[in-house]
Amino acid sequence: MAPLTTTSHRPRLSLGPVTYLWPREQVLDFYAEMLETPVDILYLGETICSKRRQLRPEDYWEIAERTVAAGKEAVISTLALIESDGELKTLKRICADERFMIEANDLAALDFLEGRPFVTGHSINLYNHRTLAFLAKQGLKRWVLPVELGRETATKLLASRPQGVECELFAYGRLPLAYSARCFTAYNRNLGKDDCQFCCGDYPDGLVVTTQDGNEFLDLNGIQTQSANTHNLLPALAEVTAMGVDVLRISPQSQHTADVVKVFADCLSGDLEPSVGTAKLREWAPSGLCDGYWTGDSGYKARMSA
Amino acid sequence: MELVCPAGNLPMLKAAVDNGANAVYIGFRDDTNARHFAGLNFNDKQIAQGVQYAHDRGVKVFVAINTYAQPDGWERWTAAVDRAAGFGVDAIILADMGVLDYAAERHPNVNLHLSVQGSATNPAAIGFMQRHFGIKRVVVPRVLSLAQVAHLIEETRVPVEIFGFGSLCVMVEGRCLLSSYASGQSPNTFGACSPAAHVEWRDTPEGQETRLGGVLIERRSHSEAAGYPTLCKGRYEVDGELRHAIEQPTSLNTLDVLPQILAAGVSAIKIEGRQRSTRYVSQVTKVWREALDMCQRNPQAFRPKDSWHQILAQVSEGAQTTIGPYERTWH
Numbered sequence: 001m002a003p004l005t006t007t008s009h010r011p012r013l014s015l016g017p018v019t020y021l022w023p024r025e026q027v028l029d030f031y032a033e034m035l036e037t038p039v040d041i042l043y044l045g046e047t048i049c050s051k052r053r054q055l056r057p058e059d060y061w062e063i064a065e066r067t068v069a070a071g072k073e074a075v076i077s078t079l080a081l082i083e084s085d086g087e088l089k090t091l092k093r094i095c096a097d098e099r100f101m102i103e104a105n106d107l108a109a110l111d112f113l114e115g116r117p118f119v120t121g122h123s124i125n126l127y128n129h130r131t132l133a134f135l136a137k138q139g140l141k142r143w144v145l146p147v148e149l150g151r152e153t154a155t156k157l158l159a160s161r162p163q164g165v166e167c168e169l170f171a172y173g174r175l176p177l178a179y180s181a182r183c184f185t186a187y188n189r190n191l192g193k194d195d196c197q198f199c200c201g202d203y204p205d206g207l208v209v210t211t212q213d214g215n216e217f218l219d220l221n222g223i224q225t226q227s228a229n230t231h232n233l234l235p236a237l238a239e240v241t242a243m244g245v246d247v248l249r250i251s252p253q254s255q256h257t258a259d260v261v262k263v264f265a266d267c268l269s270g271d272l273e274p275s276v277g278t279a280k281l282r283e284w285a286p287s288g289l290c291d292g293y294w295t296g297d298s299g300y301k302a303r304m305s306a
Numbered sequence: 307m308e309l310v311c312p313a314g315n316l317p318m319l320k321a322a323v324d325n326g327a328n329a330v331y332i333g334f335r336d337d338t339n340a341r342h343f344a345g346l347n348f349n350d351k352q353i354a355q356g357v358q359y360a361h362d363r364g365v366k367v368f369v370a371i372n373t374y375a376q377p378d379g380w381e382r383w384t385a386a387v388d389r390a391a392g393f394g395v396d397a398i399i400l401a402d403m404g405v406l407d408y409a410a411e412r413h414p415n416v417n418l419h420l421s422v423q424g425s426a427t428n429p430a431a432i433g434f435m436q437r438h439f440g441i442k443r444v445v446v447p448r449v450l451s452l453a454q455v456a457h458l459i460e461e462t463r464v465p466v467e468i469f470g471f472g473s474l475c476v477m478v479e480g481r482c483l484l485s486s487y488a489s490g491q492s493p494n495t496f497g498a499c500s501p502a503a504h505v506e507w508r509d510t511p512e513g514q515e516t517r518l519g520g521v522l523i524e525r526r527s528h529s530e531a532a533g534y535p536t537l538c539k540g541r542y543e544v545d546g547e548l549r550h551a552i553e554q555p556t557s558l559n560t561l562d563v564l565p566q567i568l569a570a571g572v573s574a575i576k577i578e579g580r581q582r583s584t585r586y587v588s589q590v591t592k593v594w595r596e597a598l599d600m601c602q603r604n605p606q607a608f609r610p611k612d613s614w615h616q617i618l619a620q621v622s623e624g625a626q627t628t629i630g631p632y633e634r635t636w637h
Binding site for chain 2: 080083110129132147149156175177178179180194208209210215220300
């Protein structure tokens with residue numbers, strides 16, 4: 001099989017931030033492994049809960065240095081929901097470091113990053129060309145499309161994007177669907193958030209919520225709610241390549257992330273058919289695959305991955 | 307402190323005005339606002355009448371254009387902003403940065419409020435929106451405790467409006483995609499959570515079932531009352547146990563903490579419920595007017611009357627009310 005397109009237009013692969021609470025050693029091992037994979041960009045940092053401090057900003061900066069030394073791009077990701085003074089202070093400190101590109105996930109980060117190159121994550125609501133143009137004026141270099149938007153809006157935004165601004169798609173992983181003041185992991189363990197005992201650490205891939213007729217539906221990860229199904233855009237690889245999408249994001253899971261990266265990379269290089277790749281991915285998705293958002297359908301449905 | 311009341315149509319607007327609202331908020335009949343329900347909202351003639359009715363009685367009118375515009379249909383949002391400005395309304399409530407950018411440029415003299423759907427929960431976020439779009443007020447998402455609200459007010463120059471009563475969103479508004487994950491349509495993209503066209507009620511031997519986009523979001527016994535079909539308030543299995551995994555079917559009522567809200571320096575308190583009835587608006591507005599007046603006269607002595615709680619309980623969705631995130635133990 002021939003490569004999908006010329007090398008210069010082929011999307012690069014990124015690895016999103018680790019969204020779960022894993023032990024420090026596991027995180028360090030995970031990144032050591034990821035540096036050996038064909039992933040091009042690593043997003044690094046705590047994006048869910050400020051109480052999780054098993055890795056400090058200094059630790060992520062160190063991993064970022066190693067990432068760059070390995071010939072890859074490092075982006076520092078920031079918290080998605082900023083409520084307290086302490087969170088704001090940490091965010092400010094992270095944004096004051098200019099060694100690496102920073103991904104803004106709350107409007108507060110835009111305030112600190114204005115005038116410098118930055119990325120917006122999927123939780124910054126960039127839904128139209130005017131928002132895109134506005135943020136480009138502030139320094140936007142890449143945006144991750146909000147995950148509920150599909151091919152129709154992506155196509156139109158790509159057609160009108162300002163020069164030098166890249167588009168990244170959340171291409172593989174459990175979908176980030178919502179954020180709350182409440183910690184749902186603690187809530188379901190009958191604990192308060194202030195006494196959470198870091199119980200989210202007991203669920204390295206989140207706590208699955210099943211409907212009363214037995215379908216795995218959601219995945220609770222602290223204050224974040226994810227989909228149980230794993231969103232998969234691999235079947236749309238030729239399409240997104242032709243559209244000019246620049247980066248495809250893979251969201252880390254505790255198992256098989258390196259395998260997933262390899263499948264995407266092999267499909268991008270033309271060594272593997274996306275249909276064969278999707279069959280492999282299905283085996284590693286704990287609650288099955290979905291892609292409905294991309295085709296304009298309910299997010300949980302699988303059209304292309306069916 | 308201003309009392310901001312909902313109006314889904316002209317009779318509701320009049321009911322809010324007649325019962326003591328300081329401001330009413332309304333929307334157009336399309337997906338540019340977050341209560342995009344069939345038969346609800348205002349056409350141009352009704353808006354003109356509503357603005358006249360309210361302004362004649364010294365009451366403000368705000369227009370919510372608080373969903374997220376996509377390239378396809380973008381003109382609907384800019385036209386809505388132009389129309390609202392043309393009616394001489396007192397503020398336009400916006401969420402989308404692109405729409406805010408348009409409104410600030412095209413209508414520099416119109417007051418812009420940042421909608422709760424704009425997801426600004428801290429002084430830096432609010433400052434960013436103020437600096438670029440000149441927002442005159444921010445409606446904060448239902449995620450902060452009262453202590454955090456008080457602190458936020460100290461740290462920002464933009465007046466703060468909070469939700470005081472009505473349905474309780476559990477997630478940060480503007481950043482919740484649960485509805486579209488099940489149904490394909492969300493508050494951001496369509497202007498409604500759990501759109502009616504995607505909701506299915508079914509009687510089965512196991513109980514009454516509610517489905518959203520085909521997903522079973524609740525199954526209850528025939529004797530239990532059914533609430534608004536939001537998937538965050540259904541029962542699911544978690545770790546082998548059937549439970550409300552996200553939130554109980556409760557609604558928000560902050561009457562008991564009104565003195566603290568006042569002391570925090572909150573500029574306006576909002577009643578949710580443009581999709582509810584004229585009776586709802588009349589009764590809730592009346593109770594809250596009386597409560598606010600009493601509390602402002604003598605906050606130390608303020609005790610909510612039993613009759614207020616009884617009236618509010620009758621019109622609340624779900625059997626229980628909660629102070630919600632304003633109380634830290636809720637988190």
